[in-house]
Amino acid sequence: MAQRADGESFLIVRRFAERPREGKPGFLTSVLPDYHLLRPNAVAIPLRLTTAPAQLPENSNGQATLYGSLGDSPSAANLSKAAREYLKTISPENPDDNPGLSRAVWLHALAIIYSPQYLSENADGLKSDLPRLPLPTSIGQLQQSAHLGATLGKLLDVEKTTPGVTGGKLRKELSILGRITGPAGLSLAITAGWGHFQKEKDLVMPGSGATKEREFTDTEKLAIAEGAAELGMSLDDVLTIWGGSAVDVYLNDKSHWATVPLAVWENTIGGYLVLKKWISYRESEVLGRDITKDEAREFTHMVRRIGALLLMEPALDANYLAVKASTYGWLKADAEEPHEVPLEVEGESE
Numbered sequence: 001m002a003q004r005a006d007g008e009s010f011l012i013v014r015r016f017a018e019r020p021r022e023g024k025p026g027f028l029t030s031v032l033p034d035y036h037l038l039r040p041n042a043v044a045i046p047l048r049l050t051t052a053p054a055q056l057p058e059n060s061n062g063q064a065t066l067y068g069s070l071g072d073s074p075s076a077a078n079l080s081k082a083a084r085e086y087l088k089t090i091s092p093e094n095p096d097d098n099p100g101l102s103r104a105v106w107l108h109a110l111a112i113i114y115s116p117q118y119l120s121e122n123a124d125g126l127k128s129d130l131p132r133l134p135l136p137t138s139i140g141q142l143q144q145s146a147h148l149g150a151t152l153g154k155l156l157d158v159e160k161t162t163p164g165v166t167g168g169k170l171r172k173e174l175s176i177l178g179r180i181t182g183p184a185g186l187s188l189a190i191t192a193g194w195g196h197f198q199k200e201k202d203l204v205m206p207g208s209g210a211t212k213e214r215e216f217t218d219t220e221k222l223a224i225a226e227g228a229a230e231l232g233m234s235l236d237d238v239l240t241i242w243g244g245s246a247v248d249v250y251l252n253d254k255s256h257w258a259t260v261p262l263a264v265w266e267n268t269i270g271g272y273l274v275l276k277k278w279i280s281y282r283e284s285e286v287l288g289r290d291i292t293k294d295e296a297r298e299f300t301h302m303v304r305r306i307g308a309l310l311l312m313e314p315a316l317d318a319n320y321l322a323v324k325a326s327t328y329g330w331l332k333a334d335a336e337e338p339h340e341v342p343l344e345v346e347g348e349s350e
Helices: 081-090 099-113 116-121 139-156 218-230 235-241 274-280 293-311 313-325
Strands: 010-014 026-029 042-046 048-050 075-077 179-181 195-197 204-206 211-214 246-250 256-261
Touching: 010 099, 026 099, 026 139, 048 099, 075 099, 081 099, 099 116, 099 139, 099 313, 116 313, 139 293, 139 313, 179 293, 204 274, 218 235, 235 293, 235 313, 256 293, 274 293, 293 313
Parallel strands: none
Antiparallel strands: 010 026, 010 042, 048 075, 179 256, 195 204, 211 246, 246 256
């Protein structure tokens, strides 16, 4: 168990899938997550580690426990010997001294496992384990893939504001999504039957709730088209990725979150509909109160984050196919034929 460097993020992966529609097999967060963030048994891999002081025992491998106090100790790459050898072939830099280089391997991995093409091609393997990931043969390609992974990470890390998506000047196609809508004196009581306690009062069970699926309005399509153009996409591109229609999600008989793209509403983590699961725990009967304005805005932020994530899929697929076409080959110690091996890690936090 190695300690994460201060302020470092975790790449979260699951060991195997348990049910249909598990969703993506990975996540990125700046906080240590729950064991069931990704069903089942999520594993947290810090992108960098804190190195231990010289006075620690030799068998510490230069690292300290997750809960150890290391003060101002420097950080080091969380990479196996094999991964370090790979980096040597494409860059003269030392990953311990170059945080960007050491993180690039993990951010590249994140970009690959969010590619729909990769997930489709490896669907069977994902049911039992995380399949092996192709590594690019050039530093430029690794950095390009890592940049996509870093962008993904900003959208996934709900602990931080994402400019253009959840703060600052919003992207045009995202600004219309998930806005809270209703009459004057807007009610934030969730009473549409999204969740309820079991008789034992220790489990919250989801309900059917209330939604209305509809076409995007002309005004909404105009905003989407303007945002799409800035992304180098067409209106049809965005509508196809977003599922072609919108869903209005009702808190009660008067208030609703408007314009949730169908594909956003159907997005899953660990086999659960993300947005529906969130609402089920905030039914007034369960929560014991109305939600706050900040909580209502958080739902809006989730809608926009997921919408932005989905719009990255064409670029993620193109990146995966480019790496797949020029994949680094590992050499066995006793043979000359190249073969791929998985990236092992030195430090994990469960």
